[in-house]
């Protein structure tokens with residue numbers, strides 16, 4: 001763990017209220033000079049933002065304590081407002097793949113910003129990004145860009161229902177598709193971390209036509225089903241591979257009853273390979289949802305699919321979709337810059353790094369007597385804690401992870417300078433900034449952290 005002074009001249013709004021005037025801040029510009037500590041700043045955030053976080057998944061409720069408050073990030077590291085630098089295994093929950101503040105992304109965003117940040121009219125960059133997605137993910141003859149993965153999954157559901165004229169949606173326990181009402185049932189990620197079966201505020205009507213079935217088993221469908229939505233590699237209940245025949249079986253079963261198959265590739269898209277999980281497993285969905293990597297770390301989402309399906313979206317068809325900031329110039333510039341770097345060789349390298357980190361973390365935990373496994377699926381890496389855990393194929397298996405042990409490991413790793421996600425069901429994200437030196441430093445931290453986790 002290193003401590004470096006936090007720059008105070010970047011206008012980052014993080015100084016303490018009482019110090020603002022002394023620090024020369026105005027109501028809309030903070031110099032940062034008044035910052036005292038993560039906890040003071042977080043206290044102030046909690047007065048303005050529910051729970052102090054703008055995404056529940058960022059809360060430390062499951063692991064204890066308050067979050068570090070990020071001032072800046074660079075490559076594989078993030079630095080909090082106290083000046084503490086951590087190796088970052090969160091990487092914005094997979095939105096960042098080149099590493100933080102990558103020069104290509106920064107230049108693309110700056111270059112786009114000087115030409116204007118949003119127009120409410122078509123732009124060349126959105127055309128190019130949609131084309132690029134379609135060229136690499138062959139099932140996507142047309143692509144509609146939007147602002148988040150959540151918007152992508154909710155649009156995909158509306159599209160599938162509109163195209164088929166059916167209402168029922170089949171989803172898998174432990175998969176997570178964002179904060180989409182119809183899919184907030186038995187979800188993974190934050191829904192699992194926070195111990196929610198679903199969520200208050202979703203009317204029973206919104207989930208009345210949602211059927212939840214176990215992951216890795218092909219359900220028997222009927223003609224009421226509009227669509228099956230699946231994470232082709234589950235990455236919100238740890239990281240769980242599809243068993244042989246699962247995705248192909250879903251394809252066949254959907255075809256049998258005339259239902260659509262939706263792959264939620266918000267995490268896997270452009271992270272596990274050039275063509276996403278659908279190319280890796282050679283199964284072609286009707287509709288694909290994207291987010292995260294295609295925005296290079298800026299807000300984005302996308303729905304892609306066969307032309308005859310996608311052309312049912314307005315303005316061509318009767319299924320409405322719109323968004324003021326959809327296809328945003330900054331997000332599309334950043335996304336294009338990211339995809340530009342993501343050649344096939346990059347994924348071979350990322351797979352090697354994921355395997356390497358898995359082995360390093362396993363060795364550290366084994367030698368300390370801390371029971372944890374680190375499953376790898378392609379470029380994705382997960383963690384399962386506890387003696388009883390065993391191998392994981394579905395959400396029931398995943399829930400055997402020892403959440404208390406994970407919390408202990410999380411805290412010990414943070415203390416040793418490594419930031420992991422504050423939830424036992426999240427993936428560990430390895431990107432291009434995680435060089436051998438970085439991985440070795442993380443391993444050294446794990447060797448110091450694991451013994452403390454074993455006996456806490």
Ligand SMILES: Cc1ncc(COP(=O)(O)O)c(C=O)c1O
Nearest residue numbers: 148149150176177178266267291
């Ligand atoms: C598989 C999957 N789908 C959808 C989403 C929602 O994306 P967003 O957070 O951009 O709304 C997530 C978020 O983590 C996700 O992991």
